[in-house]
Amino acid sequence: MTTPDITFYTAKSPNGVKVSIVLEELGIPYKAREISIKDDEHKQPWFLKINPNGRIPAITDHSRGDFHVFESGAIMIYLCEHYDPEGKLLPKDPNLKSQVIQWIMFQMGGLGPMQGQAGFFNRYGPEKIPYAIKRYTDETKRLYSVLNGALESKEYLVGNKFTLADAINFSWVRVHFLSGIESIDEFPNLKAWVARIGARPAVQKGLNVPVPDNIQELMDNSEKLDESIKNARIAFKWNSTDEK
Numbered sequence: 001m002t003t004p005d006i007t008f009y010t011a012k013s014p015n016g017v018k019v020s021i022v023l024e025e026l027g028i029p030y031k032a033r034e035i036s037i038k039d040d041e042h043k044q045p046w047f048l049k050i051n052p053n054g055r056i057p058a059i060t061d062h063s064r065g066d067f068h069v070f071e072s073g074a075i076m077i078y079l080c081e082h083y084d085p086e087g088k089l090l091p092k093d094p095n096l097k098s099q100v101i102q103w104i105m106f107q108m109g110g111l112g113p114m115q116g117q118a119g120f121f122n123r124y125g126p127e128k129i130p131y132a133i134k135r136y137t138d139e140t141k142r143l144y145s146v147l148n149g150a151l152e153s154k155e156y157l158v159g160n161k162f163t164l165a166d167a168i169n170f171s172w173v174r175v176h177f178l179s180g181i182e183s184i185d186e187f188p189n190l191k192a193w194v195a196r197i198g199a200r201p202a203v204q205k206g207l208n209v210p211v212p213d214n215i216q217e218l219m220d221n222s223e224k225l226d227e228s229i230k231n232a233r234i235a236f237k238w239n240s241t242d243e244k
């Protein structure tokens with residue numbers, strides 16, 4: 001196995017911490033490079049060469065000829081293919097591997113986009129549009145119910161051990177509150193799983209990259225929550241309905 005030498009481009013975000021959780025779980029050395037969304041660093045020509053989609057996260061693997069990877073799910077798979085020889089997070093068994101990839105696709109194509117829109121319309125957007133709020137909140141909750149069902153009598157989504165399937169979905173479900181879904185009490189398996197995954201030491205480390213995690217503080221303090229929403233609106237230029 002090549003000795004890893006990775007730069008991890010990220011910002012405070014559930015898509016970013018998916019990757020830092022994997023880096024920490026696998027003990028891969030990396031340098032985190034915080035990208036300033038507020039200053040549009042992710043839209044600069046140098047960064048677009050790394051991620052043509054102009055979004056975080058992305059990585060550059062210097063030990064493999066400065067190979068760039070963008071899209072969080074693809075980065076997680078890449079890291080396992082090169083730096084997880086035992087198949088700790090991405091099993092070698094083809095059926096288990098397929099199941100993990102199914103849950104990766106579920107998150108990338110479903111949960112992330114739906115919960116992201118729920119958050120936008122519930123908390124961050126410049127207008128409150130009831131139909132959009134209902135549509136994305138209902139769909140996010142439906143996806144939570146799918147996860148809750150899959151976790152019936154199980155501690156992890158695939159093969160009775162922590163894998164990429166858990167890491168990728170956990171990073172979004174844990175911030176349900178920021179998306180306007182105040183509680184997940186109606187999904188008891190999911191709630192217990194969030195606590196279980198969140199208690200892993202490597203997950204805790206990953207959640208604090210590139211800046212300390214403050215989700216609990218935001219849940220406990222409405223003034224801090226309002227301030228954080230205001231800052232996100234400015235950073236992401238969500239203050240008006242004009243196109244960016």
Ligand SMILES: N[C@@H](CCC(=O)N[C@@H](CS)C(=O)NCC(=O)O)C(=O)O
Pocket residue numbers: 013014015016037042054055056057070071072073236
């Ligand atoms: N599908 C992409 C989504 C990446 C994404 O949307 N990243 C957000 C942060 S969570 C971003 O960079 N936003 C910058 C912007 O909207 O200008 C992935 O999973 O990597």
